Amino acid sequence: MPQRPGQPRPLSETPRLRPLFLALRTLCIATAASMATAGLLVPQAAYAQAAPAPDSRELKRFDIAAGPLEGVLNQLGRDTGVLITFESKLTEGMRSPGVRGSHTVQQALAQALEGTGLGMVRAAGGGYALRTLPAMASTSTAAATAPASGTTLAEVRVVDTAPVGGPTEGTGAYTTRSASTATHFALSPRETPQSISVVTRQQMDDQGLVSVPEILDKTPGVTVGRNDSERATFYARGFPIENFQFDGVPSTLDTSNQYTTAIGDSIVYDRVEIVKGATGLLTGAGYPSATINLVRKRPTAEFAGSLSFGAGSWDRLRTTADFSGPLNASGSVRARIVAAAQNANSYVDYYKRDTRNLYGVIEADLTPDTLLTVGVDHMTSRADGATFGHLPLFYSDGTQTRFSRSLNPASRWSYWDNDSTNTFASLKHDFGGGWKLDVAASHLDQSKDVWFGSAYNGSVDRYTGQGIRMLSGLLPSESKTDAVNVALTGPFTLGGRTHELMLGAGYSRQHQQAELHNTVFTTVPNYFAWDGYIQQPASPKRADRDTVIAEKGVSAALRLRPADALSVIVGARASWYRLHDQSTGVAGDISVDDDLNVRAKIIPYAGIVYDLDRTWSVYASYTDIFHPQTYYKDANDRPIAPLTGKSTEVGVKAEFLDRRVNASLALFHVKQNNSAQYVSVNDDTGNEIYKAVDGITSKGLEMEVAGQITPSWNLSAGYTFRTSRQPQQQDVILSAVNTNQPRHLVKLNTSYRLPGEWSKWVVGGSLTWQSRTYYETSDDNHWRADQPAYAVVGLMARYEFDRHLSMTLNINNLFDKTYMPGLGSYGTGVYGDPRNALLTVNYKF
Incomplete structure (x- = not known):
């Protein structure tokens, strides 16, 4: 499973802010000037002339x-x-x-x-x-x-410009005008006192991003660690990301499913917003990594539709359909239905995964000021030859293994089936004068049916192939989550100036039920001869686990405008958290594994933004960290104590070219207590054992620029530097520091429409480069596996036959780089995808 991280020096050790901001501003101006000299930027007037306003007669x-x-x-x-x-x-x-x-x-x-x-x-x-x-x-x-x-x-x-807070679909842009993921105020990226990244519908379409892990793999400052064939852990600033929102509403997901059953196909989403750092004001409990807001597509006022068909490497076939429009003559009732289906084999032997997604939503104007939305999205996935963990990392002499990328450690009978149905509704009412009420409710059903058998436990004798055991067992579970969130926002006048107020309340209850089966270890005689053909052992049931997690909270925030150039956000959330986890054995005996009750945990939030001029702003923000760690169990199979700490951030932001381009530079510092430290695996249950470690710190720098450099050129680029530190403990290597996360990370995504007679062509590509990472065992051996620095390059080209029909080719990992983005999960290694391609034909009407 994912490891835990560490971080930076206190802010008191950083230079004074004003000289730093002036230096950063000078650096950004110099960068912009060099781009202009190279012809990469165009005068703003020319830009406006090239991008005329929509027809105002409409x-x-x-x-x-x-x-x-x-x-x-x-x-x-x-x-x-x-x-x-x-x-x-x-x-x-x-x-x-x-x-x-x-x-x-x-x-x-x-x-x-x-x-x-x-x-x-x-x-x-x-x-x-x-x-x-x-x-x-x-x-x-x-x-x-x-x-x-x-x-x-x-x-x-x-x-x-593009609509403020509106859909990115149809704008052709790689950025958005506003986002409310951090505070529920509709703020532009420049007005938000935290780092924010947005992956728009245009970027998803350009680069063929068909899943949320693929989207986050292209997001500046975010990495995707593969735990096995079915699960991924997302990281930012060295920490796992576990906070999600759907359409701005905080949601609880089943952690044991690692989010794969609830976030579905990208065809459902208009954009994905990622706010870096802790966001305790809206979410309460959470890591200081990031919050991911998945913003679904909405019905359109006019009829529109699209169909696509794609074919790619490893027998990949993909089809999508998207239809939207009014249901009555006045247009007061509108609907949208989206479907996607994909069948695919893999570069991994005898592994196959099929997915189905269906999304439907209806909007109704109950009154001119009241909007009702109801919808459902459903996802299923069926995987054969699914792994649980992946390839052993070490030979028995402590050296690192080098297996073929196609080797599958799973048995032939292994499978992993996921189902998820998310039903949701919202009511938005405009009271006038800028005051608005948002009420949202959802019911999320998740289930998984898993029979795993994965040969990875142990180390391989390089001469005999002995030393590996297959870990196998059943993992059936169900999870039901009900959530309600209410938010009231609006302006008020004080001291002759207009300010804003946000009041919020939320409640969620998650009920998880799982059958606990005995984990079986089977010796593999010769791992070099492993082909997945092995007898399926029995996995007797030993208990039923019943877990209820209930969280409720109230929050309030003020956005004060004491001066035109100054914005101050102050607020807090009071959270109540209750966890009850019990098991009932096959003989009827009941044991309470955990009974956590946190009352009125106060999580403060503060942010300040000061406009230096019409282009540049400086900002700072602070929030506390609080996160119950129900997944990470100690040697007695009880969750370790809740994570606590503090998160601070300072930075500079800018808007260029009539706000079509956003740029930012941030310095962050995080300190955590009770970070989860991996110890070993419990041979009786197969569960991982963790312990809590105090004093883990992380600090770093993030730079990002995104938007339309010209009407023909989109760009999203970022650089992240992160370093994590741990308290001095002799002979202990802390996985809480997450050494499997890079210190340096560069991401670049771009597309360009060719000029003149070639204007039907759009070309582009992507680049991800990261510095060296490693995994070191926590036992007395301290064996170490290294992943050297590597770069992965992608290319895309689209030809538009007319305004309806287009064809796009995406090539990923162009140079066929061999690398491991999942280094260390379960003490194993997972390879990244080899070179592959996807050709998609799309028809819009």
Whole structure:
């Protein structure tokens, strides 16, 4: 299973912030200047000219209630995909009649500004400009859309862009305008006082990313460790990621399934947002690694659809279908249904995995201010020849093994079947004046049926092939999770300035039931002759385990704006956590394995963002860490004590090219107590044994840039440096430090539409480079397995026959690099995929 990490020096040892920020800003400016010199950046005016505004004559339906002008304009910007920026003093004290009915963008703006003395004009770059009208000017639509004249009027620029907080589908961008994953406030990446990465629908389509592990494998600062053929552990800043959200709503997943049964196919998602660091304000319990927000696709106002067929290496066949549109004449009820199916063999001998995904959602405008959403997503996977752990890492003399990538340690009769159904509903109500209520509920059913037999336990005699045992047994389990979350957000005025308030409450209850069967060890006579053909041993049932995890919490946060350039977020969450874990033996005897009850655990959160100018900001954030570790058991098969600690972050952010490009640089520092330290495997149960270790620290640096460098060129790139430290303990190697995670990590993803006669071609690629990692055994031998630094390169090319039909070729691991991204899991090694390709034909209508 995943190991535990370690980290950096205290912030008190870092240089003073102002000189550091100035140095970082100088570095970023120099980088941008060098890109411009090389012709990689284009003037902003040229960009605006090349990317014209959407047709403003198109009628759109609006239901924006009367209220403060600032709130109405902000809502109008979100609904139209037009970013409206202005100084608070321009709209201070003004009210708007709101916007209702079907209008063009200009008509909607005119209605919002009626009676305010303000009007708007088209700007040269294809956007709009908001101006104070002369006293004799009419506030009608005609006056509001009159040509610009004169130079004495106060002006605020309005720039056409992707919708704020809206879908990334159809924008063609590698970034988004806002995200609420960290605080539930709809903030731009620059306004969020933490590092944030976004993988958009366009990037998924460009690079053929069909699963969440593949998406995270392309995310800056995130690594994907493979535990075996079916499970992956995601890491950020050296720690496992276990916090997930669906559409911004925190959700509890069955840890023992390692998330594979609940996160399904990428065809379901519009984008994936990853906020680095601890996010205790919304999630309560969690690691200081990251929170992953899986944002599902939503129904569209107009009918749209797509069909695709893909074929690739190892007999891979993939089909998808996606249909969306209104269900009634008025468009007040809309629906979307998405399906995906994939069958695939593998480069690993006799391993095969088939998946099916189905997603359906309906939206209904109950009133102009109330939106009801109900939906369900379902996933099944069936894997034959599935592994549990992977290849032995050591020969009996302590040297590292070098087996073929195709060797499968699983028995021929091994299988791993997953099923997951997530039913959800939400109700959103706009009270007017910017105040909104979000209520969300979900019911998640997960199950797995596993018969594993995997030959990996022990070390191999390099001459006789002896020394390995096959670990086998049954692992059937079910998990049901019910969750409800409520959030109220809105602006208020204090001291003549507008601020924001968020109030939240949540409850979740997870009930896990599992049959516990005896684990059987079978000696493998000669591992060099292993072919998976071995008798299936009996795995008698010894007990039934029943685990209930209930968590509830309330949170509150203020986003204060004491000055135009300053934003301060302060808040806290009070969490109640209850775990009851008991086993009932076959003879009827009941034993309580754990009974944890945490009352009113307070988790503070603080963040500050200061705008140096219209492009650059500096920020800092802090939160506590609290995470019950139910999976990690001690020698008595009881969970170790909850993880605690502190997480801090400082950095600088920037927006370029009318916010089409986001850039950031962050320094982070984390300190943890009760980190899980791997000890050994319990021969009686087959479970891993851990102990708690205090004083694990981790620190590092993250740099990232993402967005549209030009209308034809998308880029997502990042660099991460991380170092972890442990308290001095003689003769102990701490897996809590996660030496299987790199200190240096570089990721680059890009696509480019060729100019002129070649404009039907889009080409691109990806690069992942990471520094050396290693795994060292915790016993007295201290054997060590190394994975040298390596790079993996991918290429893509798409030809668009017309606006409906396209064909995309993705080649992964172009140079066929042999590497192990799963080094050390269960003391074994897992190889990354060899070179492979996928050809996809897509038709949109």
